[in-house]
Amino acid sequence: MSTPQPSRFTFTRRQSASNKTPRQINRNLVFNLVRTRQPLSRADLARVSGLQRSTVSLIVEDLIKEKWILEGSTGRPPRGRRPTFLELNHQRAVIALDIHPSQTTVAVTDLGGKIVAQNVVALAEDPNKAIQAIIASIRKLIAAHSDKSFDGIGISLPGRADPLLEKLIFAPNLKWPVSSIKSRIQRATGLHVEMDNVANACALSEVWFGDSDGLHDLVVVNVSEGIGTGIFANGQLLRGANGMAGEFGHVQMDTDGPLCGCGGRGCWETVSSNRAGLRYYQELSGIAPPQSFAALVKMAQADDVYAIKALEKMSSFLGRGLRMISSALAPSEIVIVGDITTAWYMFGPVVEAELKLNALSKEPRLRPSFEGNTARLRSAVALVMNGSLV
């Protein structure tokens, strides 16, 4: 019988695999420049990136060979050699799944995370029927895009699941068992499936798509039916025992607060999630809240006084919780994901004012995700692509 490897070796191997080398960082930079500024030439890339022409050429050849990017049209300069423009390989695509308690969005996206097509599937109470509906929707999208080659399927989940056993470990807001969803979708489609907690996936996405460089510590706070946080520290996701790191949403803020899905009372998410926003609206106005949180945000944007007050209260509690994160982890950046970011110009300042009351740690940069409320779908692309580009 062989002796089990000492755990420190595993740890070191994992560390070196997830920490990017300068070459990988440059490769990611070049890919992201093509993604955001396509079409552009090698000379443009050298100028914008500040890298040497020869370095850019080598990276571009690699990316073309691996079918990440393509040589497209040729430019017509007034004189001199015609440059060849580079663009993303739009032939390659990913299926992205964003699971919510009552519905799932199924989308086709390109390698840059751009949504090509999407369907919203209402989830039946019966988990078997729900999974069947999701699979049918995936098949329909694949058939409608038969010109594309699919790299895989990414699933972002509002809960924590054991990646190997697929056992759902913690998902207080999900009334619906997802225990076999990964293997069932894999079997039904023949595609590789990656599944992770939505906040972890969003943290990975911020790094993968180059909005953050992966060198600085970053926390993503996903504000939805509950609150989830993904922590990217020292060049990798912080997972903790059983993958449970980052459950700040279930730290108690108010001993007399509302009952939480986790069984506790007054958890941070009970006072600052979308559900709290809807509850505040009812408490303040005395009338039933709108059907969805997105509708409440629209009401606030249309100057509904109670909607504004409800969302300000929610934002203030959100900021208070961020102080706890800031003191505990001292990240360089906190990124907010969720519908609240669609009215960030109204409520961002309320969140920021609360965060700034922190006297302990250096103030982190606070920003909404650049992708607004499609960030969750794009994060599913990052799950599939993670580890394959860099």
Ligand SMILES: [Zn+2]
């Ligand atoms: Zn809780």
